Each structure stands twice: as structure tokens, then as C-alpha cells.
Amino acid sequence: MPWKLAWLLSRPGKSGGGTALLPVVAFGLVTALLLTVLAGALSFLRWRDELAFLYQLLAVLAVILLVFPLLTLGGSAARLSARRSDDRLATLRLLGATPATVAGITIIESTALAAAGAVAGVAGHLVLGPAVQLIPFRGEPIGGAYWLSPLTVVAVVAGVVLLAAISAAVGLRKVVISPLGVRTRQAPAKMHWLRALIAAAVVLAGFVVMNAGYASTAVAVAFVLGAFAAGLAVLNLIGPWAVAVMGRRQLRKAGTAEKLLAVRSILESPKAAWRQVSGLAMTSFVAVFGGTGVAMTDGAPGPVSGPEQFLSGDIRTGILITIVISFVMVACSAGVNQAAAVLDRADLYISLDHLGMPLKTMNAARTRAVMLPLVLVSLGSAAVSFLLIFPLAGMALVLAPLSILTIAGCLGAGILMVWAGLRTTRPVLSKVLAAGH
Amino acid sequence: MNENRDSIPAPASPSASAAAYLQHPSHPPVLSARNLTKSYGPTTALAGLSLDIRTGESVAIMGASGSGKTTLLHVLAGIIRPDSGQVHLNLPGQSLLVEALSESARSRLRREAFGFVFQQGLLIPELNALENVAVALMLNGTSRPAAEQAAAGWLQALGLGGMEQRRIGELSGGQAQRVAIARAQVTGAGVIFADEPTGALDSATSAEVMQVLLESTIGAGKTLILVTHDDGVAASCGRVLTMRDGRLTGDSAGGVIAAGLAQGGNR
């Protein structure tokens, strides 16, 4: 019964095919990027010399950095696909379908969309292949080492589809338990200043440790890794709080309707606002951290031959790839989340349109609500990381300004990319409003 | 956007004499609809409907579900364009053909000259009561402090003093509806549209909200056009229209409450 209903419901409804396309595209991107990142990382396994371990370690770091935002994006896509069928499901419920049937349909539908996306993603991964194969590491292009075993590809596809099914089930439970009215009845979450205090203590400790003398290389490596982990922890602790503080300051200043709406929607859930852009915070943190290292080795006369000659260039390549992929994911997830939010609040948007709120104002408010934390977060985490390794970073800025500028340029381009991702959701709102006319 | 900033006046509550002048039979009706038709596919929502509404009138629109009440309201307010027919809007000093205006001009007309109250408040959940009302004014270019001051005045007047900082989720249905009434009027709009404004409330709360709505609109010389399923609510309006299948089937004088309010003059 659910299968048949799901099939019937999958025909284009009032909200149109556009909203089905979005999650498919998002799942496709997640799968393509996941496969490509994995392929790149696994290609490092072909080396067996003593430097190979360092490369593999860095690859694992990059994969960890990229997997979390990927999972977040997968979750958003699943929620969007679960949500887009809400209006039709409500009708079904009226017709007497049991909650279990309705749940079944939703899960089947989002799983089907995820499967379609994942298959498209595999195609995308294959298309990306020739370009990625050209990227040089250790002086030679990745080449044939790029290709994954079919089993790995199948496992990734299965993982993405499973993730979608689980997210849909979880998202559904949330919708069933707390419709919008219940959620908004509670006051917005307060962000405690203690977060900032703890974070400041960690940064201070890190600063002291980093600037102490090192007894041996092993201790130095341990310190650097420790500082890296501490930095990420600090970012997650301080992020939501910083977003909330910024929101409260902006709230007082907000002089126009769109500014007021944007700031209020950030303050509604600083944690959610943070989560949406946090992938970027981590990347931006790593970019300054790693970029400084690269700049330092660039500035200093390094080995001109042997396996070490490529190390700093390779790290820079890795950082740039990680930044670009992170931004693509944040841009996608911002787009998908915004599309879901518009569909969620279709009634409200239609009523605002009836009251005469210009479409321009609604779009400006939505864009601002993402861009404000985004800019804060990417600049803020770059600053935290800069502070942690201040003596080095300061020197790098003087000795090798070009490396640092490249990374700054990448961050700037990424911010633009997210903005573009938000722009793609404008037709969703226009369509919603057209349905109210 | 502001090339003809003054073409749509935002009337404050008109003085008693101005109201009397506008209500005079020789003055053109504030809204005048001619032969309106509107179909959705095979469904006819409006089937050649004509109607005049004078300034200061309170008009209740009744009829079975699907008879075209909401569609009529939306056509009169410039939210949707009719398939054929005209809606003339006559404001002091200017006369407009509503459906001839562009999308953005109608949007502006709605935020400057009209006020709306929906069945479910449809307030913005993350804003507090004060901000929800103030936003309507800010959209018209009023500064935030001035808008919030005016909004506070309206909330006070509608019995919501002290609740300015509450979020919408922290208000009862009746209180939220009063916030919506304040939002509809804070711009000084002269014509208020309400689509089943008490449809989601219990009868006691419904009566309270209706009284607030009537006093603040027709009690102040404004025009009120209201869709309702409730005979009691209709009885408080000066005129009751009945609709069936997209046509007017009845047009009668309503209860005495509205007449008393209108003669009682300004607040």
C-alpha cells in the first residue's frame, strides 16, 4: 500500500518538480564529492616510503574535515525531500491514511530521491575523474590511482541512501511531534557567556604552549596536533555564542524590515545558524593554520631535491582543494536549507505578500540571515587560528604574503559562492507566492 | 519606487467631518467592483459580480464554503487579478483601477492603503508582538523607533499593554489576533480586509476580538470588509452580503451594533 501511494504521490504536485530536483542535486553533489575526496585520499596509499605516512595523515585530516559538512548537507537534503510532500501527506491523512502509512511514504520518497541523486553522483564522480587525475602530488599527477574499486563505490552509494532514509525518519518524527507552533512557543535558546570564557582559556593555554620552546620534534608535532584539535573544539564551543552575540548587537542596530527579520531569524536559533556555516569555520581555521606552515616553508630555503621538495606545494594544493570543496558544500547546504525553510513557511510568506511586503525584502532578509553569520564565522575562525600561531602567522605575512593572499582570495570567492547558492532558491519563493495568487 | 510617493495617501483616522463627507451619497464609493469574473480551471469562483462599498461601511460577506468569498476579497484588495471586470478604488484626491496596476504597484497599494487580518494571525513567529506591528510601518519607510512607538500605541489601545516583548508563541489565539488587528491598522490604512478573523477562536474570545476590530475600524470611520461564517459576527456589521456560486444573492442592512458604532464617531 505505501509503495503504490508513494508512486501516485511522486507525480508532480502543486509545488512543482523544482522542489524534487533540489534534494536530488544535493544528494548527487554529496555522492560525487564524497567519492572524489575518497578517491584522492585513497590514492595516497600507493606510496610506501617514510614520507607516505605524513601524506596519509594529512589526507585523513582533510577527509575528516570534509565528511562532517557532507553529512550535514545529506541530512538537509533528506529533510527537504521529506518536507516537500507535507501538503500532500496532510491530504492523505484526511483521507484516512494511518500515520504509519504516511511515514512509510515519506521515507520511501526521500530514499528514492536520494538513490536517484547518488546514481547521478557516481556519474559526476566519473566525469570529474580526468580533471582530478591531473592534480599533481609528489611531483606526479594522480592518474590511474584515482579509480575506486566498484565495491567502494557501491558502499558509498548505499551509505548515502541509508543516511537519507534515517534523516527522513528522524525529520518526520520531529514534524509529527512538534509542528511549527510548538517549536516557536519556547523562547529562543540562550547562549551562555561561559562558552566564551572556556574558549578564551583554551586559546590562552594554546598560545602559551605554542610559544614555549620545544624539546624535540616529536613534542613539537604533538603540540601542533593538540593545538589543532583544541582550535576545532574552541570553534564549536564559541561559534554559536559568537553568532548569538553578533545577533544581539545587530538587533539593536537593525533599522529596516529586512535587517530586523534577518537578525531575528538568526537569534531564533544561533546553533542552527552556526551549524549551517560551521563547516566553513573549520576550513577557514585550517586554511590559516596550514597556509602559514606552507608560507613558512616557502619563505625558508627548503630542500631542492628528494621527496621533501614537493611537500609544501602539496600541502598548499591540499588546502586549496579542501577550501573549495567545503565552500561548495556550504553553498549547497545553505541553498537546500533555505529552500526547505521557504516551503516550511509557505503560508507565512504568502500572507506577507498579501500584506504588501515586497519580494525583494523577503529575499534580502533570507540572504542576510545566512551571510551575516557566514562572514562572521569565516573571518572569526581565521582570526582565532591566526592568534593561536601568531608569531608564525605574523612572520608568514611578512615573508610570504602571496601564499596568505591566495588563501584569503579563496575565502572571498567561497563567500561569493554561498551567496550564489542562496540566489538559486529565489525561484522557490516566487513559486510559493505565485501559488497564493 | 518613490517617484509618486504621495499618490497613495496613508490616511490617518479621518476626522468626523471628513468621514461624514466621504460617506455622503454624492461621494464615489471607496471600492466599486463591476462584473467581476474569476475561474480556476473548470471552477467558477466569481461569476459576474458587481458591488459598491462606501467609506466607513462595515460589510460582512457570508456564504457556503467555496462560494467565492475569499476570491472576492482578494480581487477587491488587488491580491489577484480578475479574469474580467474592474475594481475602482477611490481615495481622497485620487481614483485608481486596481487590476490595471502592475504587480509591484498593487503590492505597494496593499501595504499603504489596505490592512489585512487573516484567520490564523499569520504573524512572524520569531518577532515579538511590538516588532510584528512595527514591521508593517517600516515597510513603508518609517524609521524603526517611530514605527515601534506607533506600534506600542496600537497595542496599548487594543488592550495588549505590557505584552510588547512577548513572542507570538507566548500569546493566546485572541491576543495574537489583536496583534494582527494592530498590524493591519498601524499604517493608517483606510480600508481593512478580514477573512474569517475569528474563525479559529472560541465564541467568547471571538466576541472580544470582534468588538476590538469593529471599534478600531468603523468606530474610527474606516471601511471594514469582513468574511465570516458566524451570524453573530455578521450582525455586528452594518451590511450583510450573501454569496452563492460566485454571485451576490443577498445585500441587506445588518445589525444595530455597527450603526451605533459608526454614529458614535471617533475613538
Ligand SMILES: Nc1ncnc2c1ncn2[C@@H]1O[C@H](COP(=O)(O)OP(=O)(O)OP(=O)(O)O)[C@@H](O)[C@H]1O
Ligand atoms: N488557487 C486556487 N486554485 C484552484 N481553485 C481555487 C483556488 N482558489 C479558490 N479556488 C476555488 O474557487 C472557489 C471559490 O473559492 P474561495 O476560496 O473564494 O471560497 P470561500 O467562499 O472563501 O470558501 P471558504 O468559506 O471555504 O473559505 C472554490 O471552489 C475553490 O475551490
Ligand SMILES: [Mg+2]
Ligand atoms: Mg475563504
